[in-house]
Structures are given as C-alpha cells and as structure tokens.
Amino acid sequence: MTEEIDDDVPYDEDAPKTRAESLCPCKSEDSYYICCMAYHYHKAKPETAEALMRSRYSAYFFRLVDYLVETTHPDKRDAGLKEEIQKSINDVNWQFLTIVDSSKGGINDKVGKVEFIAKCYVDGKPHELHELSRFKRYKGAWKYLDGVDLG
Numbered sequence: 001m002t003e004e005i006d007d008d009v010p011y012d013e014d015a016p017k018t019r020a021e022s023l024c025p026c027k028s029e030d031s032y033y034i035c036c037m038a039y040h041y042h043k044a045k046p047e048t049a050e051a052l053m054r055s056r057y058s059a060y061f062f063r064l065v066d067y068l069v070e071t072t073h074p075d076k077r078d079a080g081l082k083e084e085i086q087k088s089i090n091d092v093n094w095q096f097l098t099i100v101d102s103s104k105g106g107i108n109d110k111v112g113k114v115e116f117i118a119k120c121y122v123d124g125k126p127h128e129l130h131e132l133s134r135f136k137r138y139k140g141a142w143k144y145l146d147g148v149d150l151g
Helices: 047-064 067-071 081-091
Strands: 092-104 113-121 125-138 141-149
Touching: 047 067, 047 081, 047 092, 047 113, 047 125, 047 141, 081 092
Parallel strands: none
Antiparallel strands: 092 113, 113 125, 125 141
16 A cells, blocks of 8 residues: 655655654664663663663653663662553653763673753653763663652
C-alpha cells in the first residue's frame, strides 16, 4: 500500500523516515541508530558517564521507563521507582539537552559527574532542569546515582 503525497504539503525526500535515522534527542549530532539506540535495545553499554547521561535523556524523551530503572544504581533503586517514573513520564515533553561540564566518568573511571541543562515543557509550560548528576559503576556498567538541582 502506497501513501499519497499531498501536493500542498512540503515534502523533503531527504528527511529521516524512521526514528533510527533521525538525529538523536541527546543532541550528539549523530543519528539515534549510531548514538543511543544500541543502549536502549541492550546491544551495547555506555562506556562513559556522559554517554549514560545522554542515553537516559533520550530514554526520557522516548519514555523508556524500563531503561531508566535499569540504569539507576541499585543503591538508589527504590521498590516504587518504576511506578514513580511511569506516573510522571507523560507529564514532561523534553526539548533540548546541553552538556555544561563533566568530570571523571571516563572509560577507566569508577565514578563521574555530568552537569547538564535540559529544556522541557511541563504541563504545557516551559521549564529548565539544571542538574549535576553523579554516576557510579556497578558490575562494570555505568549507573545513575543521584543528582543535585542547580536551578
């Protein structure tokens, strides 16, 4: 079945046709396929704290609750975490991510910090989250530990 194209609506043949071809929401300037998709589908693990932070932002963007729970450090993974995320995830529409700074969090590090600003709409009103997040490895994989709101 082919879809008819309305001549009154601009059509860009170069526009991405799938989510995988689109630019990643984490603003890495790579396609979602090259950037965060492999993490979300458990084909790879982020090698740095910043890569995990970006993948978590994209997971919020795509509302991937299980990934957000899985990438939270077990020391901070309360019994009701999944339900808490599930309850609020549809209230926020994420728009833009800026990485301000990062320290440690490299391939050979055990801990790391990432400061970021995430712009979004909460209940239709513009909002900005400015956070300093801490990350810690657990069984070799980066996990989100906690964050301090700098806003």
